[in-house]
Amino acid sequence: MEDSEWILVKEPTDRDIWNPSLKNAEKSSRPLEIRFNESAKHWTDALPIGNGRLGAMVWGGVTTEILNLNEDTLWTGTPGDYTNPEAPKSLAEVRKLVDNGQYAEATEAAVNLMDNFPEVYQLLGDIKLEFDDSQGTFHEVKYERVLDLDTAKVKVNYSVGGVEFAREYFASNPDQVIAAKVSANKPGCLTFTLSMDSKMHHHTYVSGNNQITMEGSCPGKRKTTKVYVNDNPEGIKFAAILDLQINEGSGIIHVLDNRRFRVEKCDWAIILLVAASSFNGPFTAVDSKKDPKSECSSMMNSIKKFSYSELYARHLDDYQKLFHRVSLQLSKNSDSVASESATVSTADRVKSFKTDEDPSLVELLFQYGRYLLIACSRPGTQPANLQGIWNYMLEPPWDCAPHLNINLQMNYWHALSCNLKECQEPLFDYITSLSINGSKTAKVNYEASGWVAHHVSDNWAKTSPDRGQAVWALWQMGGAWLCTHLWEHYTYTMDKAFLANRAYPLLEGCTSFLLDWLIEGRGGYLETNPSTSPEHNFTAPDGKPASVSYSSTMDMSIIREVFNDIIFAAEVLGKSEDDLIKRVCKAQPRLRPTEIARDGTIMEWAQDFEDPEPHHRHVSHLFGVFPGHTITVAETPALCKATDNTLYKRGEEGPGWSTTWKAALWARLHDSEHAYRMVKHLFYLVDPDHEVNFEGGLYSNLFTAHPPFQIDANFGFSAAIAEMLVQSTMKDLYLLPALPRDKWQNGCVKGLKARGGVTVSICWNEGDLHEVGLSSNEQTTTKRLHYRGRTVAAKLLTGKVYTFNKQLNCVKTYTLF
DSSP, X not given: OOOOOOOOOOOOOGGGSOOOOSTTTTOOSSOSEEEESSOOSSGGGSEEEEOSSEEEEEOOOSSEEEEEEEETTOBSOOOXXXXXXXXXXXXXXXXXXXXXXXXXXXXXXXXXXXXXXXXXXXXOEEEEEEEOGGGGGOOGGGOEEEXXXXXXXXXXXXXXXXXXXXXXXXXXXXXXXXXEEEEESSTTOEEEEEEEEOSSEXXXXXETTTEEEEEEEEESSOOOSOOOGGGXXXXXXXXXXXXXXXXXTSOEEEEETTTEEEEEEESEEEEXXXXXXXXXXXXXXXXXXXXXXXXXXXXXXXXXXXXXXXXXXXXXXXHHHHHTTOEEEEESSTTOXXXXXXXXXXXXXXXXXXXXOOHHHHHHHHHHHHHHHHHHOOTTSOOOBTXXXXXXXXXXXXXXXXXXXXXXXHHTTHHHHTTOGGGGHHHHHHHHHHHHHHHHHHHHHHOOSSOOOOSBOOTTOOOSOOSSOHHHHOOTTHHHHHHHHHHHHHHHHOOHXXXXXXXXXXXXXXXXXXXXXXXXXXGGOEEOSSBOBTTBOEEOTTSOEEOOBSOOHHHHHHHHHHHHHHHHHHHHHTOTTSHHHHHHHHHGGGBOOOOBOTTSSXXXXXXXXXXXXXXXXXXXXXXXXXXXSSSOTTTOHHHXXXXXXXXXXXXSOSOHHHHHHHHHHHHHTTOHHHHHHHHHHHXXXXXXXXXXXXXXXXXXXXXXXXXXXXXXHHHHHHHHHHHHHEEEOSSEEEESTTOOTTTSOEEEEEEEEETTXXXXXXXXXXXXXXXXXXXXXXXXXXXXXXETTEEEEEEEOBTEEEEEETTOOEEEEEEOO
């Protein structure tokens, strides 16, 4: 399998279709690399690779190398029943208490509406390479461990006694394999033991002369208290095959205890890992006909047709078609270059950001968010969970479960603007599954049509409320918020077939539920009851703590957004006269409007309750600003001023996802100073041995912290940076609306997407727009271009690329290749 390198001829991507005239506009000061000068000491020091379905964390130990493995369908549990026939009676009781103003009592009674916990995301296992004792004398100064975002490959290099050792790892999507190559620059110097193990119920054995097979299963139910093996039924089955190849002519492979390989004195070794499970969708029992071991054998046989270099070339071509669509270069001034050595660790760069504010580190974290989505969410996989796909624990924080009250949505905020629309497909598949279970929950629990999902789910598409307190568990808007992503996908892609065949049926079901969920309320409004503002309590007028009331601002904002979306979608599809749309149009003006509190902030609840925690991490009541569209600088200035006040009151502290949400909110308000303050706030290096809840920050591998690790802020960061540079509606395009001109005086972004199917590239110089390149692949469109108070209408023909100067005059046009 060892052969010469291939030369790839790349297809041009969206970043290649426009070339700026500004000299050095695309000069990048540093490579897109996450760098360590030592092996990992904590899991959050390890480097992630993934192909959407399979993931690995590379530790890079010299004497012992470990790869923690994940397969995205491995969860506890089996298909569930997410209905509660007793819920309607409890619902009536809670509503009556709310109507009587007994909010604390309603909060207590709401426990009867709860269901069970979600199931838990599991791990696959570990690959371990144990090298001979001589490796312990390696030259520490020459050690490096690097994740190269440009190639999606991890490299580990070090030297021992004049011998240079190299390892490289990548996860291929087209061939569904994790591949590794270990080599030395002198013959016969490579000796190690190779094994595969797991914390899961499993067994491993050697098959043939060069493969290790692992077979096992997940628990059939989540662990609650002490569970004995015999008490827990077998759940999803899994298998993995590890294949080992060494160079011919030298080197020997020994089999140890029928579970491991001992490799002696070879020049290089290639290791391939495939894995599969019996999971066959959220509605199929775990005793399905799928045979994971047979599937693994078939995959391995297919892969063995390719050499290692061919596998890498296929991986690189697949990955770079996505990753190379967008480029970003930022600098403080036209002469700025990297002042530090290229070998400085990324952790040290994070530490120094508070003083040097290195723009290239912002570039790196922006592109890392894109890399991670490509690595954990591809067509046919599961959606990115709370940690993407990476997890080393049997009981991970918050079960690694998709949380629908911000976290799952934030995972996909950047997919469209950052030109990764394909990576959203697992989300849409997941929404479809939720709609099936959610229709049963809606009918039985709420006696409503359509479908509903609450604040947390799992791989089995759980749609009932979580077990626990109403303040987080009782929230019926999870599915509705997800549905806004369906319309957003259409606005960016203009894919009418997607809108008609996938999005609209889901929007219809969601809207049907919302119409039934709304009831006649105070002041002639339609209201939601019971209602909460996610995870945030208030002090009721009687002085008691409570979370359940009616018509929280977030409820109303999400419903208003969904109603707007389905009305627009109906117009596109010629369905405006349908009965459902007529009902929506009749209900829409009766939704309680967003109101301003006595202190000038946005009211979070329908009443101006006392807030016992004004610095709370959630900013749910600002949904209408971002990611929603009902509060805008142009059309609702009073509400925007109240949003300013709300953000000031909330403060800057909070977990990573709260930080990036606030950055995006300030960007939507066109406030570059405060948007940048939140960007800077994220660059705080977290010590895994001394974590503080809700402090946010970054781990040394640039995973974002709650703490602990949650991946949502990695994605939210990329979305916030995109919002600072480009904002759009179907008719408008705002250029550099929140650019921190004193921090990023010069820069160039290429390949971002805007609504209406437009590709946007912008270069700026000395804090001022230099030129912008626009193209539309989908259809001829007219956009109003906005820049610093100037507005110009521009007609964009399909297949043409247009260049506009800072006066927004078109100065060049050419035909797209």
